[in-house]
Amino acid sequence: MFLTLAVIGVSIVFFIMGRVRSDLVALIALLILVLGDVLTPAEALSSFSDPLVIMVIGLFVVSGAILRTGLAKMAGSRILKLAGTSETRLFFLIIIVTTMIGAFVSNTGTVALVMPIVVSMAVQSDINVRRLLMPLAFAGSIGGMFTLIGTAPNLVIQGVLSSNGYNDLQFFSFAPVGAVVFITGTSGFYLLSKIFLSKKMDVTTQNSSKSIAQLADEYLLSNKTFLLQITDRSSLIGKSLKELRIPECFSVSVSDIIRKNESSSRFLLKGEDVRETAGPGTVLLAKNLIRVIGSAKNVARFADESGLVIIEDIQNEVTSMGIAEAVLLPNSKLVDVKVRDSGFRKKYKVNLLAINHRGEYKSENLADEVMRSGDVLLMQGRWEDLARLDQDYANIVLVGQPLQEAAKVTLNHKAPLAAAIMLLMIFSMVMNLLTPVVAIMTAALLMIVTGCLRNMEEAYKLINWESVVLLAAMLPLSTALDKTGTVALITNGLVDTFSGMGVYGLLAGVYLCTSVLTLFISNTATTVLFAPIALQVAESSQVSPYPFLMAVTVAASMCFASPFSTPSNVMVMVPGRYSFADYVKVGGPMQIAMAVIMIIVLPLIFPFK
Secondary structure (H helix, E strand, O other): OHHHHHHHHHHHHHHHHOOOOHHHHHHHHHHHHHHOOOOOHHHHHHHHHOHHHHHHHHHHHHHHHHHHOOHHHHHHHHHHHHHOOOHHHHHHHHHHHHHHHHOOOOHHHHHHHHHHHHHHHHHHHOOOOHHHHHHHHHHHHHHOOOOOOOOHHHHHHHHHHHHOOOOOOOOOOOHHHHHHHHHHHHHHHHHHHHHHOOOOOOOOOOOOOOOHHHHHHHOOOOOOEEEEEEOOOOOOOOOEHHHHOHHHHHOOEEEEEEEEOOOOOOOOOOOOEEEEEOOOOOEOOOOOEEEEEOOHHHHHHHHHHHOEEEEEEEOOOOOOOEEEEEEEOOOOOOOOOEHHHOOHHHHHOOEEEEEEEOOEEEOOOHHHOEOOOOOEEEEEEOHHHHHHHHHOOOOEEEOOOOHHHHOOOOOOOOHHHHHHHHHHHHHHHHOOOOOHHHHHHHHHHHHHHOOOOOOHHHHHHHOOHHHHHHHHHHHHHHHHHHHOOHHHHHHHHHHHHHHHHHHHHHHHHHHHHHHHHOOOOOHHHHHHHHHHHHHHHHHHOOOOOHHHHHHHHHHHHOOOOOOOOOHHHHHHHOOOOOOHHHHHHHHHHHHHHHHHHHHHHHHHHOOOO
16 A cells, blocks of 8 residues: 555656656556555456547547648637627637637647637737636636537546446536536636636736737847848858758758849749748749858858858848747647757748747847757748647647638538538437447548548647657556555545545545645546546445536546646746736636535535435
């Protein structure tokens, strides 16, 4: 028992610190328990074939296809346009749309989808975006409470009930709870955001979608942008940017190239400027103008050593091409990656101009800069290339793309097919035609074979393997807790502490413990640890386990008081210019209110007897 408690305790500390990947921490914990003879190798590895893990993998593919085909974006953008210029109407429509999508798509994917639309609409209507983004992140979590597949904790408690001989929860068994959560959350966040988030920022930082001049000023680029001409004696002539490695050698970034058109056409006159975004394969020629970003000292050294002439020091413009901010998602493969290894130019033909790391702006020597979760990246390139970057929602979310430019990104013609597959999956689960795992995997495969996803490689890329491995490695820890008597020990402690307050007191104890732990570690890991304990608390009190397990999943998912409790909370922190205190002021009261209401309501929906 001591070894098990020590391993889990140390794992929680590492989860909180966040310096080591959560899936690696879970795997190491699992290995220690095997080496310590707490778990057999078979017990440790059995969860990797658990139906719960398979369902989570399938749901990543299904929800990814829904986003990839533009199905969710089409529905969301059309509904949000009904808001017009009314802040109140937009607020409620955001909650409704995000909740609807979040019932079938992961909250991270939902927020990644809706956030750019919301920011763009706020800019056009001069609405304070701070009032909208935090409730948007919270609504993503609320949506997960409506369906069995809405969030991983729902699937976890379903697995616990099924493995212990209880009747399975149905697809919409969560809907009554979700309705109460939705009403409570919507009314509460409306009032709290109006009190604490209504103060507008100054005009240059009010919204995440700003003019080029505002972005240049905010990221301290106004006095660091230069236009250089390649002379006939330049050493750059005939070489590609990939060969030259200019950022590494001179700490200068080339944003775009300006060439003179040498022949007339129906679109361009001879001698007219032609601009193109700098990319790895861009070849420099004599007389070309190149726009670069860097300190005056570095640019002067670059010009002197490369045979260039500085034409002008551009004070008021970074580029005439597209420029926008993008948020780096917490689970992105780009987290902890150096800029030089990001592949922005090679894959998307866009440039990274600067980084905003929680208020600290960096625009020099970016090649060796390590990108962090929640960083806001200032990207530059053609709008169509920025749109492709925006579609890679698994890595980053573009938040500064104007709505009229975003509208030019055509929706995939496979969207109706993706909708049909999703509806068939839901129908088969509601009518019990297929078991949940079979229905989900069938839908995932149909998304691939029908072309809603291009190929298997794209499907694999949509799967958040860190979350999958974390879940698979955490499930055996609950077995270890049970084998060593730790579950019984904690259960007895809860019963002794709260039994004097009756069965409602026990329910409150389970909810409170879950709610506190999920402030520090993922909601999935929290549910895996507390679901078996909640089950035993109910059985020891000879009451139904359903309200107790529902308390675990709601408490684990409704965590609002910390920006780091869910990926979606982190995503909106920098674009909304929120501080940690903002989450405490808005999310803290809501988390407490939600706890009180759920403790009263859950037994009414799922009676103790």
